[in-house]
Amino acid sequence: MKRQHPIAIFRLITKNFWLLIFPLIRGLAALRFDFYTWVQGAYFDIIIIVVILVSAVERWYFTKFEIGEKEFLYESGWFFKIKYAVPYAVLSAVTTERIFLMRPFGAVKIFLDSDGIAFGASAKAADVKITTSLKESEKLFRNIQKETTKATVKYKVSRPGWMFFSLVFSSALSGAVFLITFFMQGGKIVGERLEQTFYMAVNDMTKLAGTIIKGVSPAMVVISIIIAGGWFISFVRNLLRHDNFTIARKDKNIIITNGFLTKRKYYINTDKVNYADLRQSLFMKLCRVMSVHVNCSGYGKAKNEIPVFVPISRCENICGTMKMVLPSFILSDNEICANTNALFRFLWPPGALIFLFLVMSLIAVVLFPGWSLFILFLAIMSEIPSTTLLIVKLVAFYTNGISFKNDVVCLRYCTKFQYHTVIVPKTRIAKVTIRQSFFQRLNCTCDVIINTNSEYTKSHRVRGMTLCDAVKLIKSAGISELTQ
């Protein structure tokens, strides 16, 4: 059996190490490298750092693996020894990750995952996670695909096309979340300096904005910076993640490669794909573009990863790619749609939000007349997403629906601002729920909730269907022998 690449020791070092090491080095520099005084003052922190390092080395030393002909063997620990074998036949996804900083050392991170959950691991974690050499990762891929004989079908996303789509459709929200997380986590490690730099930048920007437009408050600048910065970060992350995106099918296996700084390679077993999710925002719907995500244990599971199967492309291209890589996942038109009586159910939440923000703004203006300009800005900023949501839900009312054809279930629904077209093979359905609220019972409508096979509970809720139509459709599709 082999040990992991020595660089794995850095991965095994906990976050607390970095929280301790920076203040310690700063302390040593402040003492002008007076080592003796430094050790006297910080001996407890030094002991903790040594313990963390020793523990990482110990974990690295006692973790071993072997890439066999038909299975992957894994062993870890010395006091509590864990040993298991993962047959390649049960693997749903294998991911290799060549991080930018690891590439000069020839190190590759490998994640192996099956539909099951490894002992002591959570559903969100991979069954096996190791860092090894590039040679070993290639051997693993060779052994997994040993029985594959059929020719490869390959699809490459055109770079200018998807760069344009990324530029237009990057989400400011996800970037803003990343920006906030960066400041929170970064602040923990490097102290308050990061926040101070941000405040200084805001101050400078406010002054600059003040010279161009009169009456700009710092809060407006902060919100604008967060939105613009969020969009920019999201765009750059999309660029770095999906550059060089190729998808190839070899018999039952799908191989996806992508990444600019961090090179990723995924192996997906098509038999283990639970569902495909064709996602669109309102703007994307208008421009007839979409992206495809798939749910397969192990694919896109890591932190900050998204299980993108095909990045943003034109609908026609996506349909062609889907036919090539997942031919059994056939898209079909709705057999049942939302009931007219359910229109209110779609529109009341965004309607209530619009009304609420309006009332709150009016009250705030009456109570704080001096802040009216800022309140007006906030009111507009909050009414824009609420009104967009109203339009999104109105469109969802017309597009929501279900169809059962060719042993495949096609669900069209909307969550928040996003439209989903989910294609599920009938065999991957775990549970069907028909739910009627008190008001839905009055107008004979219902929500159909379909749980698909997944490592964790994953449900798809199609709102506002006519009860008898839903029952009839599910019964005719042979999903259930249900009765009313």
Add this chain to the structure above:
Amino acid sequence: MKKYYTDKKSLTFLRVVTLIIIICIIYGLKYLMYYLRQKYPKYFVTINVTVPEIVVWSLIAIFVIAYVLFILIILPLWYTTVSYALTDEEIIAKYGLFAKVRQYMKLSAVQYITRLSFPFSKYTSFNFIFVNALGGRLVLMFLSDKDAKEIALQIDRYLKSRAGL
């Protein structure tokens, strides 16, 4: 297709247990009032209706109303809506008083089941079956001892036959 219903023994047990708990809470609150009267006699003599009295009587009223509303009215009505059915291919659960829920789980999707029986479940009918599938779970609640065993056995038999055991 065989249908199963919640056992009324569990309802009676719930009624009795919650009644005992509420009586204990009321007794505890009354004792608290008695303790406060002994500790601060001057305060209770000078004021007719005191704040602690208002709080204690309000709490007692809330507990009694909650008991009557939930345990004596809503819960028995909810019990009448619950039914489970087991066919050769699927498990069906129907329940809900205000929101009506029907759940259908294919036996082919089931991975394993967990039967949870409380002590004296033969007399209290506190038997639960958790049917676990990849990506979903179905809970069959308040079953009689006999029904719980029968359902568990039937699903277990199906799982064994599927595995070829």
